[in-house]
Amino acid sequence: MSLTPVSPQRYGTVAMSLHWLIALAIIANLAIVFLIEDMPRPDRMFWMGWHKSIGLTVLILSLARVAWRLTHPAPAHPVGISPAQRIAGAALHHLFYLMIIVVPLAGWLMVSTNPRPIPFFGLFDFPAFPGLSGMTREEAHPYHELFENIHVLVGWAFVFLVPVHIAAALYHHHFLKNNVLLRMIPGSKLRP
Known part of the structure; x- marks a missing residue:
């Protein structure tokens, strides 16, 4: 497997893989949340275990993604992108970077208020967030509620913004016929 080099026109393999x-x-994780709603409690709890493990994985990968992005600039915008599109694109990307940290972090904080361990794909118990374990249920309740509200609210923003992000990428590809989408697809050939 050859790595895609970083260039002024496209993202490199690390950025693409993390994305x-x-x-x-x-x-x-969004699919799990919507599919488990009507399941019996044992099935819901099984899938919530997967939801937590996937969410913690998202947090780890997102921290790596942000660190990578801070040290490896994004490719330049294709020629012909209007200032309004640049501003909208930058705003959406910054919002996504914030959300991919906030949603799983709030989830980790929320489950850390619970005295039960946090299994990570059944391999080991993920540590609780420092300072949140060991509280009584009454002490932990307001923190749990706060973190749950943040997790759910920003999670719903994903439900709205993921399709917007996909639609924008497809708009650039099919209507503007530029490389915005292609520069994030491994092995794709850029348009001239």
Whole structure:
């Protein structure tokens, strides 16, 4: 397997890999939340274990993604992108960077208020966030509620913004016929 080099026109292999892994994990977690609603409690708890493990994975990958992005600039915008599109694109990307940290972090903080361990794909117990474990249920309740509200509210923003992000990428590809989408697809050939 050859690595895609970073260039002024496209993202490199690391950025692409992190982008697609995080995207797939977020979509999987959204699907889990919607599919388990009517399941019996034991099934719901099983899938919530997966939801937590995937969410913690998103947090780890997202921290790596942000660190990578801070040290490796994004490719330049294709020629012909209007200032309004640049501003909208930058705003959406910054919002996504914030959300891919806030949603799983709030989830980790929320489950850390519970005395039960946080299994990570059944391999080991993920540590609780420092300072949140060991509280009584009454002491932990307001923190749990706060973190749950943030997790759910920003999670719903994903439900809205992921389709907007996909639609914008497809608009650039099919209507503007530029490389905005292609520069994030591994092995794709850029348009001249």
